[in-house]
Amino acid sequence: ATCGNCSCKNKNCSGTPEVKPDILVLGKALSGGVYPVSAVLADNEIMNVIRPGNHGSTFGGNPVAAAVAIAALEVVRDEGLAENADKLGKIFRKEINEYIKDSEVVDLVRGKGLLNAIVINDDEDSDLAWDICLRLRDNGLLAKPTHGNIIRFAPPLVMTEEQLYECLDIIKKTLSEFE
Structure with missing residues (x-):
């Protein structure tokens, strides 16, 4: 979580922007510290292994959290952070x-x-x-x-x-x- 959201320059802190992780877990920094939000990112090949209904979370898909995360990511991009x-x-x-x-x-x-x-x-x-x-x-x-x-x-x-x-x-x- 410490490495998130460009603190190491590139988005996934892999050491090089060309590296594409299979799964990327984001938290804390995703909202800029404004609202609790996290995300798991992967392509269809990985995500389709998990069948609908086999996973979930109490607050998954929260529209307020999603809006805050989008706004925070826009600030990172727009302000060249x-x-x-x-x-x-x-x-x-x-x-x-x-x-x-x-x-x-x-x-x-x-x-x-x-x-x-x-x-x-x-x-x-x-x-x-x-x-x-x-x-x-x-x-x-x-x-x-x-x-x-x-x-x-x-x-x-x-x-x-x-x-x-x-x-x-x-x-x-x-x-x-x-x-």
Whole structure:
């Protein structure tokens, strides 16, 4: 769900827009966080395996949810949010890569679009990534530790370049406190 709706630049976050998944499950981001909605997408070859009446959901086909999802997808398309995610993600990785050349705390930055992570130079059982996330919070930025020594950054698609640089300043300041 974290990778949905162009946060990694392309629609299905496959790594390349040419990849067509057999089944694509969408949720959370499909409505832009406005209304609970999800979807399962597949071609007829896959979907025809499921016979009518063998599946369903209490709120399946909800017209309000469908309208919200369509409107959210139109915003993503019309406002160029996939392109924005790609552009800002490249800036994020470039800036953090520059920072970590002299860092003893961060080993690696990786990501696609606006979904990025830094790998902390410590083992997975360490609390260092957690401690850095707490300090990031205290300094004004929310991030999530994952897999022990990895910090994930997943800002909203509507983030501006100015906001990105504010976040980068907070990240660099915070990391420097642990050097």
